[in-house]
Amino acid sequence: MFVQSEEIQEFGAKTLREAVRDLQFIGKQIAQFEKLSFKQLTSHMRSCKADMWCELEHPNKGNPIVCGAAAWAKFTHLVDLICSERPEFARRVGRPALHKAIKRGYVSLVLDLGKPISNLLAKELLEFACGEAGKSIRDSEHSIPCDLFAAGFVEKFQVGPVEFMRRQLFFRERKISLKSGIDAGVREGLIKKDEWVAKGYSPDQMKDEAEFRAYGRAMYAKAIRIYRGYRWVGCVKIHHHVDDVAEQLAIRIVNLAIHVLRLVIGAGVTSGLGVAWSPTTPHRDANLWFDSNGYMRVKLSIRVKGVVALMDWEEVLRPPFLPYLTSFGSSLFALAEGRDVSHIQQRLIDSVTWFGDASTDMESAAKIVKYVSAIERVIIAGRQAGTRVTFMKRLQALYEGFECDGSSNIGDRASRLYAARSAILHGEISHRDAGLKRVAEEAEDIARLCLHCISHLYPMLLCCYGNISSELLEKLLSKVQVDGVEWIVSEYERKLLKIR
Numbered sequence: 001m002f003v004q005s006e007e008i009q010e011f012g013a014k015t016l017r018e019a020v021r022d023l024q025f026i027g028k029q030i031a032q033f034e035k036l037s038f039k040q041l042t043s044h045m046r047s048c049k050a051d052m053w054c055e056l057e058h059p060n061k062g063n064p065i066v067c068g069a070a071a072w073a074k075f076t077h078l079v080d081l082i083c084s085e086r087p088e089f090a091r092r093v094g095r096p097a098l099h100k101a102i103k104r105g106y107v108s109l110v111l112d113l114g115k116p117i118s119n120l121l122a123k124e125l126l127e128f129a130c131g132e133a134g135k136s137i138r139d140s141e142h143s144i145p146c147d148l149f150a151a152g153f154v155e156k157f158q159v160g161p162v163e164f165m166r167r168q169l170f171f172r173e174r175k176i177s178l179k180s181g182i183d184a185g186v187r188e189g190l191i192k193k194d195e196w197v198a199k200g201y202s203p204d205q206m207k208d209e210a211e212f213r214a215y216g217r218a219m220y221a222k223a224i225r226i227y228r229g230y231r232w233v234g235c236v237k238i239h240h241h242v243d244d245v246a247e248q249l250a251i252r253i254v255n256l257a258i259h260v261l262r263l264v265i266g267a268g269v270t271s272g273l274g275v276a277w278s279p280t281t282p283h284r285d286a287n288l289w290f291d292s293n294g295y296m297r298v299k300l301s302i303r304v305k306g307v308v309a310l311m312d313w314e315e316v317l318r319p320p321f322l323p324y325l326t327s328f329g330s331s332l333f334a335l336a337e338g339r340d341v342s343h344i345q346q347r348l349i350d351s352v353t354w355f356g357d358a359s360t361d362m363e364s365a366a367k368i369v370k371y372v373s374a375i376e377r378v379i380i381a382g383r384q385a386g387t388r389v390t391f392m393k394r395l396q397a398l399y400e401g402f403e404c405d406g407s408s409n410i411g412d413r414a415s416r417l418y419a420a421r422s423a424i425l426h427g428e429i430s431h432r433d434a435g436l437k438r439v440a441e442e443a444e445d446i447a448r449l450c451l452h453c454i455s456h457l458y459p460m461l462l463c464c465y466g467n468i469s470s471e472l473l474e475k476l477l478s479k480v481q482v483d484g485v486e487w488i489v490s491e492y493e494r495k496l497l498k499i500r
Contacts, residue, residue: 011081011085011122011123011126011127012085013119015081015084015085015126016119016122016123016126017119018077018081019078019081019122019123019125019126020117020118020119020121020122022074022075022077022078023074023078023106023110023117023121023122023125024117025070025071025074026067026071026074026075026106027110027117029067029068029070029071030056030065030066030067030071032068033065033066033067033068034065041066048069050069051066051068051069054066054067054068054069054071054072055067056103056106056107056111057103057104057107058107058111059107059108059111059112060112065107065111075099075102075103075106076099078102078125078126078129079095079098079099079102081126082098082102082126082129082130083095083098086130088338088340089130089134091245092134092137092240092241092242092245092338093133093134093136093137093241093242093245094133094242094244094245096244097133097136097242097244097245098129098130098133100133101128101129101130101132101133102125102129104129104132105125105128105129105132106125108128109121109124109125109128110125133242136242136243137240137241137242138240138241138242138243139237139238139239139240140237140238140241140243140246141235141236141237141238142235142236142238142246142247142250142251142254143170143174143233143234143235144233144234144235144236144250144251144254144275144276145167145226145227145229145230145232145233145234145275145276146164146230146231146232146233146234146254146258146273146274146275146276147230147231147232147272147273147274147275147276148164148231148232148258148261148273149231149232149313150231151313152313152314153314154314154317155169156169157317158329159257159260159261159325159328159329159332160253160257160260160328160329160330160331160332160333160336161236161237161253161329161332161333161335161336161337162234162235162236162253162254162257162329162332163234163235163236164232164233164234164235164257165232165233165235166231166232166233167227167228167230167231167232167233170233170235171224171227178220181220182213182216182217182220185212185216185219186209186212186213186216189207189212189215189216190209190212193206193207226276229276230276234254234257234258234275236250236253236254236257236336237336238250238253238336238338239336239337239338240338241338249335249336251275251277252335253332253335253336254275255274255275255356256332256335256349256352256353256356257329257332258270258273258274258275258356259352259353259355259356259359260325260328260329260332260352261273261316261325262355262356262359263324263328263352263355263356263448263451264316264321264324264325264328265313265316265321266444266448267355267358267359267444267448268359268441268444270359271359271360274360323455324452324455327455327456327459328348328352328451328455331345331348331349331352332349335349342462342467342468343467343468343469343470343473344458344461344462344467344468344473347377347378347381347473348378348454348458350377351374351375351377351378351451351454352374352451354370354371354373354374354377355370355371355374355447355448355451357370358370358371358374358443358444358447359444363431364431364436364437364439364440365424365429365431365433365436365440367440367443367444368417368420368421368424368436368439368440368443369421369424369425371417371440371443371444371446371447372417372418372421372443372447374447374450374451375391375395375446375447375450375451376391378450378451378454378458379391379394379395379398379450379454379477380394380474380477381470381471381473381474381477382470382471382474387418388415388418388419388422390481391414391418392411392414392415392418393411393481394477394480394481395410395411395414395446395450396410396411396414397480397481397482397484397485398450398453398454398457398480398485399449399453400484401453401480401484401485401486402452402453402456402457402485404449404452404453405449406445406449410446413442413446414446416439417439417442417443417446420436420439420443424436457480457485457488460488460489460491460492461473461476461488463492463495463496464488464491464492464495476488
């Protein structure tokens with residue numbers, strides 16, 4: 001597997017030299033703080049509060065060892081070295097886990113065992129940190145409550161690796177898992193209790209089995225009450241990640257799957273869709289306010305539009321929309337499975353993210369900038385002069401090649417849109433200009449059709465050319481701009497005939 005091949009990768013000589021310098025600096029900082037008396041240390045902490053919480057655990061369980069903010073920054077740099085040498089592994093475990101493992105390794109190897117600072121020790125420490133952080137890597141499945149559609153008879157559907165299920169069906173299917181989860185929580189609690197008792201703590205101060213079970217039931221009941229406030233649950237399996245990293249990745253993937261729905265259905269009617277704990281657009285909120293008489297008023301709101309709840313959304317699961325749902329959703333599998341994301345897939349994911357962010361933004365000016373960025377990400381692959389003309393001509397080539405509605409005047413529309421984006425960025429148009437709302441609606445329409453075209457073009461490019469670099473993609477898009485899409489369609493058909 002990829003993780004295993006990356007774990008045995010050797011750290012470079014330059015990395016080890018930098019690590020040695022960092023370790024030497026950390027040792028000097030610790031030595032300086034050890035020379036201070038208690039009174040001097042207290043005075044220093046008052047004047048330099050940044051050093052106050054920068055401490056290492058004592059190897060013999062004594063008082064914490066003060067290292068200071070400067071040494072703390074060197075621990076962070078050691079994490080940077082691991083991230084630069086093993087980026088995929090670092091993404092799986094997360095920087096906090098690596099930072100914690102680096103400090104634990106320093107305490108164990110340098111402070112406890114007293115090993116001298118050298119390239120050999122630096123390598124051993126970095127390997128130790130990777131090993132410690134990697135112990136928690138595992139597969140997990142995450143279930144994120146979502147605000148989706150109320151109408152319809154579909155109980156579940158799939159967008160890439162994400163399976164959306166109605167809440168009632170989710171709890172029916174996962175009842176056994178819930179009960180076993182409570183039992184597992186009790187067992188883990190008792191094991192931790194034994195560990196604390198072994199350290200000298202009194203068992204009378206800790207929960208017994210019945211209390212652990214009651215506590216676990218209360219926690220599950222509270223979570224279930226929160227989930228009952230949402231109609232759908234998005235389930236996604238994350239492979240080979242630490243739990244905390246996997247949770248954030250799961251939220252991102254479910255959010256991207258909802259962006260795919262926006263892209264296929266339309267941004268206007270799906271602006272209320274989203275995951276339950278979206279950081280930017282909470283889907284449930286309360287407002288206490290005071291009127292002119294001084295009376296306190298209350299307002300509860302749910303950010304789900306009525307048209308979303310009532311529309312016939314299930315047609316998205318059938319042709320002609322289903323191919324788009326499948327194409328965009330398939331790009332998310334690599335994220336969930338922990339595989340390398342190809343350059344061309346990453347561009348598509350970035351574009352879907354831009355589109356989704358634009359559709360949920362409240363400001364028309366921001367919508368325009370993000371929609372144009374979503375288009376640029378998939379049709380322009382390199383820095384060049386005359387970007388506005390390239391933007392216009394490539395959109396025109398895509399519209400005409402895939403016979404989209406509005407292809408007759410897309411050049412003029414694209415030119416106006418790009419000019420509006422530039423005017424917004426350079427301050428020529430106020431963000432409060434009333435005309436921007438109409439431009440934002442047109443930007444959404446152009447971006448949607450552009451991405452629909454790309455959902456046909458990119459799979460053909462992948463099939464014919466494999467993992468495409470940025471330079472090659474720019475050449476291929478330039479050829480599409482000049483010659484249209486017929487040539488890549490012909491190559492794709494010949495490729496399929498050879499495979500068959």
